[in-house]
Amino acid sequence: MLEYADIRGLIPHAHPMLLVDRVVEWQPYDRIVTVKSVTGSEPCYKGLAPGAPHRAFAYPPSLLMESWGQGAAILWMRRVRDKEGERTGAAPILAAARNMRFHREVFPGDTLRHVVRIDQYSGSSVIMSGESYVGDDQVAEIGYAIAVLRPSEELTWGAA
């Protein structure tokens, strides 16, 4: 199990964008199970219209994707550290995804449990898949996603 401080030490994401609270299972470097509690105090819930209905409080799909993907980042950065020694200044970037399905919305009070598999390591990229649950309900599944590792100095702001 990895606690929040361990996670902070492994991936470059920081508050409020660090969207994994704890790692509950992991099999280096192929599979990881993480949890993230959704609360109404997160920045995404700031400034909602008065009287906004229940549906307005659905956890944004972008943050669900990001939270799920950070599990892969933890596995990946741990592998980089174990195999290549300490490495800094590189960031994992989502490059593409397909067949991502959202079965049920997630609301404040729900705890997400993400299952992430890294199906293939290939140079500076990984291919991954997995699911997200609240309790026993599968709320999302990710058929295929690919992320690349970019040294920060190579991130340019024009077209890639």
Place this chain on the structure above:
Amino acid sequence: MNAAGPVVVTGPRPRATSVDPAHTVTVHSPAEVSVSRLVSADDPYLEGHYPEFTVYPGAFIVESVYQAVLHLLWRTRGADAWARPVSIDSVRFTGALAPGDTLDVHCACEPTAPGRLAATARCTTAGNTAAQVRMTFEVTPSEGGSHA
């Protein structure tokens, strides 16, 4: 329905989003809509992505596609219309965005089944493609509550 010129949207958020809600919307036709937004360093999540250099998360572009679809529905079906994403069929990120850049999302929508709408979006910054997104939404024609 007549096409509407750009409308600047600010104020309370109609739903939880990861990005600041200010944006400009242009409804071109009942099937086409554009949203533009300035990527701001003040967006609350950006300080953590990443602390030493800011990268606009690709997943946040998806939020603007969602917002575009909602605006189209509100314009064509009324203020009670709503959409829930059921799938991201395909997304490909090809360019990085940073604070100060403008994200332009042009979205074409078509019904694919009763209560389902497919959106195909080309997302650009300064004319360069930043992302291409295909999503499917479940559309609720009428439901109580207000989005405003």
